[in-house]
Amino acid sequence: MNGKILEIENLTVSFDGFKALNKLNFSLDSGELRVIIGPNGAGKTTFLDIITGKTKPTAGQVRFKGRNLRAYSEHQISQMGVGRKFQTPRVYLNLSPRENLELACNRVKSVWNTLIRRSPIAERRTVGGLLETIGLDHKADMKANLLSHGEKQWLEIGMLVAQSPDLLLVDEPVAGLTDEETERTGDLLLSLAESHSVIVIEHDMEFVRQIAQGQVTVLHQGSVLCEGLFDDVQRDPKVIEVYLGQDAEHVEGTAQDAIRAELAS
Amino acid sequence: MTVQASSERGGIDWVKYRPLLIEAAIVGAIALFLILVLPALLSGFRLTLMGRFLALAIVALGIDLIWGFTGLLSLGHGIFFTLGGYALAMHLKLPQPPGSGLPDFMSLYGVTELPWFWTPFYSFSFTAVAVVVLPALMAGLLGYVIFRNRIRGVYFSILTQAATIIFFNFFNGQQQLFNGTNGLTDFRTVLGQPIQNPGIQTSLYVLTIVFLIVAYALCRWLTSGRFGRLLVAIRDDESRTRFTGYNPTGFKVLVFAISGALAGVAGAMFTLQSGIVSPNTMNIAFSIEMVIWVAVGGRATLVGAILGALIVNFAKSLLSERFPDIWLFFQGGLFLGVVLLLPAGLLGWGRTQGVELYKQLMGQRRVATYPSLEEDPEVEHERKNLGD
Incomplete structure (x- = not known):
């Protein structure tokens, strides 16, 4: 199957006027593994909520395999082939x-x-x-x-x-894992990516480096800040700035270095 | 591996069915004891009570299904119980053969023509179906409206209570249709036989036991397979089941309807043996009592629900005879005690701490590790091969 498995156009989600997602555009090729990073509150989890049908878009649309998802509820979207792993493990x-x-x-x-x-x-x-x-x-x-x-x-x-879904949405799969478990999880995801389309949301930069072979998307304030290879993204001054906060120039040099080191590690 | 291989080849695998056969044998033995031995041990009065309480055990199974397994605390099962009772009582009140007069109470209120919905109850087969289907339909309808709108938890409980009040007031107010607050009583014959006949009363007792066994088997079947595991999944994390591709609404409506049907059967059998059905069983306290039975016996254990219904009701009848003024305090105390000391109910306690206590008393060493370590196969393997 070729082409785009997931297309998102001009997606806006507002909760009582607060825009959790703001005119977001995104697309995912069939068979691609995409990592999404972004500071807290960037809208990463809302992004997954929208794709899985938990939240409905205020404006814009989400198309999965060419079908607009607005009319479907969670279980129907799941049956269409979208699987989701939650941040904290939710097993029975x-x-x-x-x-x-x-x-x-x-x-x-x-x-x-x-x-x-x-x-x-x-x-x-x-x-x-x-x-x-x-x-x-x-x-x-x-x-x-x-x-x-x-x-x-x-x-x-x-x-x-x-569930054998076509698209796997994985929210922070290595939160709270040891280094060894993290590496094994990374290997598992990479082997899954050979036969599925995967979106991974992650904070752990070491882990992102392990699994991000292709494009990385950076979310910030509900929109896509930039997209590119991980090495390019982490050198992007805009990305460094959002991870540092608005007053990057005024931040103490040591703190700035520490965060830069974190991003580069 | 060998077990798996033989089951894949097809054919009956007796090893796999052995636990089930043992369970069936135990159920059969208990039933025989109740039918053959107990009447010789108990006085006639106590035996009648036993029959009624066994009917109540059927509704306890229904409560366990919807609350213990699916996590929906229904405080409205009195509705379904009473509907089943009324359906049967309407048949009993109609003079046979059809058309030979009105139920006796109607003439008191000046009713001259039989209300249309009474007519089908001339037929016993219609009545038998209605006892099951009416409460099931009512529960299914109520459940559909509630669950479709994703109303859960305490809001569900409040809605079921509100429904109970509505039904109570309706039946209480309809003197011409249902004899109002007095209810339907003074039944004379069932299927042409005088109802007070000892033979008939014994058959009703046996019939109640048969229905209880059927209800138990139904609940066992529902809760043991994939369906039962999904009910537990819905109880523990409903929205997760949606993301796995299940629509919980249908499952919950079905279980609520089945649970309502069990309550209906229980109500009919109770009515037959107590000789009266009235809006009293639709008051909220009775629906809450049902929940107490299950809590005392042990949620999500079917045997616990049955035991709870019997224990609480016998305790109630014994205590109310000896201490007519204060027995309600005992009931409240029993509930508080169970909730505080045995949150898993009597049976739940018996299965965990009870077993441990027994082992301790028998001189076995008490386990002092984490439960997960006790069950971890790796730890077990090491213990076996390397010693403690």
């Missing part, structure tokens, strides 16, 4: 990892099918394979609330894959 804590994955893997999500039909063998095989991929095969049948934070993050990524 009273179910086991296997049951979590089975729910996500279910192909026909109607009431009747879920009630009457047993999960087909193909789905159970997929679940078994996924449990191995995310390293939870030996903990498949204990309650998910006994898993560690990192394991929950991985389980949620596994649930995302089980």
Whole structure:
């Protein structure tokens, strides 16, 4: 499948007059992995809320595979092929990892099918394979609330894959992970990107460096500030300024250097 | 791996079904005990009470389904319970054969023609269907309106309470249609047999047990498979299920309707055995009592719901005989005690701390690690191979 999987035009979202997103334009090629960065309050999470149908745009439109998403609700958009991973891992804590994955893997999500039909063998095989991929095969049948934070993050990524979406939206997948877990998560995302379109929102610059092979988008105050390769973006004076705040010139030299070092590391 | 292989080949896998067979055997044994042994142990009065409380256990299962598993605290199940009761009572009040007169109370209010909606209740089969379908439809309709608009949590509970008040006032006010606050009582025959006949009363007792078993099996089936796990998922994180591609509305409406149907059956069986149905069972206190039964027994444990209904009601009847003035305090105290000391209910406690206490009493060493460590297969493997 070629062409754009996601196109966003002139998107504005305002909450009581506050514009969380302001005339944002964005597009994603099929099969692309895009990293979105931006300071706090740049509108990153609202951006995902719009794509998944949680929030409706005030103006502008979002097209997924050429279809305007405004008329669809969350579960319909999900069935069209958009999967979302949340910032804090949201797995069903009273179910086991296997049951979590089975729910996500279910192909026909109607009431009747879920009630009457047993999960087909193909789905159970997929679940078994996924449990191995995310390293939870030996903990498949204990309650998910006994898993560690990192394991929950991985389980949620596994649930995302089980849905077999065309577009994966991943919100800060490495928040609270150790360095080793972070690297493994990066590898996992890179291997997923071979067969899916992926949008990753991230703060951790080290991690962005690991996974950003193509374009990086910088959001600021609800709009796209700039787009480009990670190395170019981090040298962009506009980007450095928004990460430093408006009074970049007046900030103490040490602080400025520290942030610059953070961006360049 | 071998289990998986054999189930993939098809054919009946007895190992897999063994727990289910054992459970069926236990249920059967309890039912036989209730039917054959208990009547010899209890006085006639207590046995009648037992029959009524077993009917109440059916509605407790319905509450557990909607509250314990799906997380929707309904404070309006009195509506569905009473609707089931009225549906059956209307049939019992109509003199047979059809057309041979009006229900006795109607003449008191000067009614000369049977209201149109009473007519179908001449038929017993219609009545039997109505006992299940009327409450289910009512619950489904109410649920659809509420859930479609994504009303959740405490707002759902308040709406169900408001609905209870509306129904209570309606039935209370309709003297000509439903005999108002007195309700329908003084039933004489059921299916041509005198209802006070001991044989009939025994059959009603047995029938209640049969319905309770059917209700239990239905709830077990609903809560065990993928559907049941989705209910738990909706309870724990509803919006997450939307992003996984499920529309929770349909699931919640279906469960609420089934739960209403169970309440209807319970109401009908209760009415048959107590000999009266009145708007009293639509007052809010009764609907809250139902929730207390489930809380005491243990949420999200079907057996707990049944036990809770029986324990609380027997406690209530024993205490109200001995301490007629203050027994309400006991009921409040019981609820407070369970909420504060045993938040998971009696059965929930039994499954966790109870087991531990038993082990301790039997001289086993108490586990002193984190629960996750206790269940972690890696830790278990190390313990087995390397020692503690």
